[in-house]
Amino acid sequence: MKRFTIASLLIGSSLMAAMGANMPSFNDFDTNKDGKITQQEFESTQQARMQQKAESGKMMKNAVNAPAFSDIDTNGDGAISKDEFANHQKNNMMNKRSQMGQGMRQGQNN
Numbered sequence: 001m002k003r004f005t006i007a008s009l010l011i012g013s014s015l016m017a018a019m020g021a022n023m024p025s026f027n028d029f030d031t032n033k034d035g036k037i038t039q040q041e042f043e044s045t046q047q048a049r050m051q052q053k054a055e056s057g058k059m060m061k062n063a064v065n066a067p068a069f070s071d072i073d074t075n076g077d078g079a080i081s082k083d084e085f086a087n088h089q090k091n092n093m094m095n096k097r098s099q100m101g102q103g104m105r106q107g108q109n110n
Contacts, residue, residue, distance in 0.1 A: 037080040
């Protein structure tokens with residue numbers, strides 16, 4: 001049982017590191033480098049990323065779950081700040097960790 005738990009933790013850590021490496025940065029979206037992301041920058045960058053994935057043959061399984069601009073622009077000022085972007089990514093990572101933890105716990109109960 002201990003070996004299974006340790007193996008699960010190691011695999012989970014590796015998966016989380018891989019997911020983090022795949023996440024876009026604020027600078028990827030701030031194409032004019034003015035310190036904020038407009039809706040146009042957000043949508044064009046998101047579209048370009050999806051096109052790159054499709055062209056490289058990567059699966060697009062989470063495309064329907066992609067966040068909307070308004071999901072990240074929490075203060076509604078029409079621009080995404082570095083803080084808003086970081087908070088959104090942090091919340092995403094926490095949700096993914098929670099989902100992974102639930103999956104591991106379910107596996108232990110089997």
